[in-house]
Amino acid sequence: AEQELIRAQRFESLALLAGGLSHDLRNLLQPLLLAGDTLEDYADDPRLARLGALVRDCGRRGLEMVSSMLSFARGARRAEQVKLGALLEALKLLLQGSVPRTVKMRVDVFDPDVAFEGNHTELQQCLLNLCLNAIQAMPNGGELVIETDLVSLPEDFFTEVEQPLPGRYLRLSVKDTGEGMSPEVLQRLFEPFFTTKAAGTGLGLLSCKRIVASHGGFMRVRSQVGEGTEFHLYLPLNAEDADHMDAQVLDASLQGE
Numbered sequence: 001a002e003q004e005l006i007r008a009q010r011f012e013s014l015a016l017l018a019g020g021l022s023h024d025l026r027n028l029l030q031p032l033l034l035a036g037d038t039l040e041d042y043a044d045d046p047r048l049a050r051l052g053a054l055v056r057d058c059g060r061r062g063l064e065m066v067s068s069m070l071s072f073a074r075g076a077r078r079a080e081q082v083k084l085g086a087l088l089e090a091l092k093l094l095l096q097g098s099v100p101r102t103v104k105m106r107v108d109v110f111d112p113d114v115a116f117e118g119n120h121t122e123l124q125q126c127l128l129n130l131c132l133n134a135i136q137a138m139p140n141g142g143e144l145v146i147e148t149d150l151v152s153l154p155e156d157f158f159t160e161v162e163q164p165l166p167g168r169y170l171r172l173s174v175k176d177t178g179e180g181m182s183p184e185v186l187q188r189l190f191e192p193f194f195t196t197k198a199a200g201t202g203l204g205l206l207s208c209k210r211i212v213a214s215h216g217g218f219m220r221v222r223s224q225v226g227e228g229t230e231f232h233l234y235l236p237l238n239a240e241d242a243d244h245m246d247a248q249v250l251d252a253s254l255q256g257e
């Protein structure tokens, strides 16, 4: 599990880097290709024309590599039915070797049969990042709580830049009772390569944000120095999933009474 965890994290970081790099490289290679092509067409000297063709071919080859790098960065992202119960079971398994004795972990799944459209591997990676951060924030022990619930959000919940989607959201929360964050850290949290750790990459939260955004969702953070930190992921549920879920939630609560 440890091995797979490290591999998954490396992959995410690499994908993130490849994505950024491909974009910049494409902007460099496109004019190069054009210049080579033009040189080949217009050069009077055949040696210059050959040089032009060489530049053009290298540019083209480079662009091909860039586009395959881009598709790697985007991942062969498969939309699938993610089952809440399975997602959190997989997470627990991956975390097994990483939770120290001093950290008490609680996982609270409101309904394991809830299913929604998304990508299991990506969400698992995202939750894993948050949990590992939480554990690292509790060097003297504490409590790690993973909670899930179903929420509907009022209009004024959203900031101006966010595009509020009407309807219901699945909320996944990762809470710790660790050292918390100062306002300065809170502000820079999602910056690429921002880290306060000696061996940190500063890419974990950025990749979480990327994953949640690719699911049409968003994140919220609350933190208090000395008290702890809460990360909330909000994933929109499409009407079909939500309707289905409504019934399940209702059933469950009826059974409980």
Ligand code: ADP
Pocket (backbone or CB within 6 Å): 129, 133, 134, 137, 176, 178, 179, 180, 181, 185, 189, 194, 195, 196, 197, 199, 200, 201, 202, 203, 204, 205, 206, 229
């Ligand atoms: P990394 O973990 O490699 O530093 P992240 O992007 O995951 O990169 O986190 C960036 C920074 O945010 C961390 O270095 C840490 O300062 C802060 N941070 C993230 N999660 C927590 C948490 N649960 N408690 C306290 N600080 C946190």
